[in-house]
Amino acid sequence: MVYTVIMAGGIGSRFWPRSREAYPKQFLNVFGEATLLQQTLQRMKGIVPPARSFVVTHQRYGELTRRQLPELPAEHVLEEPISRNTAPCIAYAAIKLLAHDPDAVMMVLPADHLIRDHAAFQAALRVAIEAAQEKGALVTIGITPTHAATGYGYIQFDGNLDGKLHAYPVKTFAEKPNVATAERFLDSGDFLWNSGMFVWRADTIVESIQKYLPKCYAAFLGLGGAIGTQYEDEAVHAAYRKSPRISIDYGVMERADTVYVVPGSFEWNDIGDWRAVYDLSQNDDHGNVLHNHVIVHDSSRCYVDAGSRLIVLVGIHDAIVVDTDDALLICHRESAQQVRNVVEYLHAHQLEQYV
Amino acid sequence: MVYTVIMAGGIGSRFWPRSREAYPKQFLNVFGEATLLQQTLQRMKGIVPPARSFVVTHQRYGELTRRQLPELPAEHVLEEPISRNTAPCIAYAAIKLLAHDPDAVMMVLPADHLIRDHAAFQAALRVAIEAAQEKGALVTIGITPTHAATGYGYIQFDGNLDGKLHAYPVKTFAEKPNVATAERFLDSGDFLWNSGMFVWRADTIVESIQKYLPKCYAAFLGLGGAIGTQYEDEAVHAAYRKSPRISIDYGVMERADTVYVVPGSFEWNDIGDWRAVYDLSQNDDHGNVLHNHVIVHDSSRCYVDAGSRLIVLVGIHDAIVVDTDDALLICHRESAQQVRNVVEYLHAHQLEQYV
Numbered sequence: 288m289v290y291t292v293i294m295a296g297g298i299g300s301r302f303w304p305r306s307r308e309a310y311p312k313q314f315l316n317v318f319g320e321a322t323l324l325q326q327t328l329q330r331m332k333g334i335v336p337p338a339r340s341f342v343v344t345h346q347r348y349g350e351l352t353r354r355q356l357p358e359l360p361a362e363h364v365l366e367e368p369i370s371r372n373t374a375p376c377i378a379y380a381a382i383k384l385l386a387h388d389p390d391a392v393m394m395v396l397p398a399d400h401l402i403r404d405h406a407a408f409q410a411a412l413r414v415a416i417e418a419a420q421e422k423g424a425l426v427t428i429g430i431t432p433t434h435a436a437t438g439y440g441y442i443q444f445d446g447n448l449d450g451k452l453h454a455y456p457v458k459t460f461a462e463k464p465n466v467a468t469a470e471r472f473l474d475s476g477d478f479l480w481n482s483g484m485f486v487w488r489a490d491t492i493v494e495s496i497q498k499y500l501p502k503c504y505a506a507f508l509g510l511g512g513a514i515g516t517q518y519e520d521e522a523v524h525a526a527y528r529k530s531p532r533i534s535i536d537y538g539v540m541e542r543a544d545t546v547y548v549v550p551g552s553f554e555w556n557d558i559g560d561w562r563a564v565y566d567l568s569q570n571d572d573h574g575n576v577l578h579n580h581v582i583v584h585d586s587s588r589c590y591v592d593a594g595s596r597l598i599v600l601v602g603i604h605d606a607i608v609v610d611t612d613d614a615l616l617i618c619h620r621e622s623a624q625q626v627r628n629v630v631e632y633l634h635a636h637q638l639e640q641y642v
Numbered sequence: 643m644v645y646t647v648i649m650a651g652g653i654g655s656r657f658w659p660r661s662r663e664a665y666p667k668q669f670l671n672v673f674g675e676a677t678l679l680q681q682t683l684q685r686m687k688g689i690v691p692p693a694r695s696f697v698v699t700h701q702r703y704g705e706l707t708r709r710q711l712p713e714l715p716a717e718h719v720l721e722e723p724i725s726r727n728t729a730p731c732i733a734y735a736a737i738k739l740l741a742h743d744p745d746a747v748m749m750v751l752p753a754d755h756l757i758r759d760h761a762a763f764q765a766a767l768r769v770a771i772e773a774a775q776e777k778g779a780l781v782t783i784g785i786t787p788t789h790a791a792t793g794y795g796y797i798q799f800d801g802n803l804d805g806k807l808h809a810y811p812v813k814t815f816a817e818k819p820n821v822a823t824a825e826r827f828l829d830s831g832d833f834l835w836n837s838g839m840f841v842w843r844a845d846t847i848v849e850s851i852q853k854y855l856p857k858c859y860a861a862f863l864g865l866g867g868a869i870g871t872q873y874e875d876e877a878v879h880a881a882y883r884k885s886p887r888i889s890i891d892y893g894v895m896e897r898a899d900t901v902y903v904v905p906g907s908f909e910w911n912d913i914g915d916w917r918a919v920y921d922l923s924q925n926d927d928h929g930n931v932l933h934n935h936v937i938v939h940d941s942s943r944c945y946v947d948a949g950s951r952l953i954v955l956v957g958i959h960d961a962i963v964v965d966t967d968d969a970l971l972i973c974h975r976e977s978a979q980q981v982r983n984v985v986e987y988l989h990a991h992q993l994e995q996y997v
Contacts, residue, residue: 599658
């Protein structure tokens, strides 16, 4: 059977002050619809039902996740005692699935991406599922780039895009490039954006972790037998305590042999910062995106979320303004990535009440 | 005897959202010291005691004025039932003074200016008092311009500055100039900024109002006999109802014959907008002026008053940010004059709760 595993453990510090440690990005309703987490589950409608969907998140978000996804069986929310990046998260989910279904195929999806074309997205997933089952491959979803983005990693594949959906063998994974390299990637025609979405058989990824991340594998070795017993919680804690902190991209994907990519041509955004939220929002004649009570005078290309008070802009351009009850951010649109530095500053200066 | 008459009826809409109709600029503590009104009275120490000082303000600010100036006799706060610009305000004060002292000399001072050099200021006033008494003149205080300001009116005088304090005959009053004209004024050496501060005998100004503003004079004709009686309040209301709305500059000063100006060379600012507050404040290494809880990252030349919440700036330059409990302003420094348009907008859109 095919299962969805949603990774929802991020803290989203680039969305401060709306996103807080107690309430990160994936639980927010930044586009006036459902939260990003809810959208991630909804997007799977017709391909996998909630009964075969799982969420892995930090234990502090367990209750919040169950509240936001009441259609999910409560025990399908897997709680991590410590954040250890994506490899342990995926190991945990794979072991959990294997305990019930030795033939489980898992689709691993980040909880905080925006994809509006569900049909195109699901079509790519179906091709990926097929490749995972037939080839025993580690399959990732790549995104056909629309511009020379420097904020994403890239995947080079072997072959030529022919307009049909295929799984292509992966040649290389490339880190976030500089502008010149990103332009070269774009021109080459055989580079895709690395979306961080994966499809594989649960046993395939566990074997790959054993091969490429033996310490991580060893940490989780005891978990399999404990699933469904009174020792499960204890085994999970022990596994996370022992596991190294490492991403599945760096730890497995970049090293494994049988890696494929399915190029998705749907609009995709990992909503990395407020700038992305601005870009993805409908703006008015002056390029402004205004939420709640905002008055603008001679101002353009601004994103303003006013919270409970009136915000007035006079002669302001290209700014992001996000208000909350106890803190307000005013940020230049081009500086949106630096918002995470603010959160670091708050931590470093004993201002945790704002984090 | 010499008296101080402080004009404190303005609503200060360019200082929104700190300044509200219920709490205008002159009652605010924008420089971390006393309020502008309190500073105006303090600045007269040594020249006129509080017992010979008066404040004219709108009746809605009567109590606030008495609260801020407890050293002033309560009955020295003269309340205007309607705002009618400066000519009626001055007529009221002059008639009030004349009822008790036919030889009263009055110094008329706006409540919302910043002057830090009290000694130089008082020296100019003493010369003005002498001219008002000896020449029976209408005397105004001019300010030696330090740059080609376009936000002030100008006064051209007859004579040459010789470094000593004189009262010079006034040749012309000039409206706020454009940049080219302001530069010409500055180069000419015989133009001063019009500060809106006046010194004259009370009887001289009443006679001048009779001559140049007969309708205003007629409106206040009945007041003289009512001062000190049970009919005084009623007479004040009747006078303001009948009086035209006109400034003393336009109505009298620009037309009268015996007009003198004393050039003051002290630092002076009418604090016309938030930009002026920024300019007059001590700023840090990045040119920022930060009040209350503000964190700045890669931001410069900003004025931020944070109220009760944390404000964080990232990549923001040349902005004015003023927070209050129910409204927040974000304004480019060069757009500070336009803040009054916001107040007009709020009135026009039934948003009086924010005014």
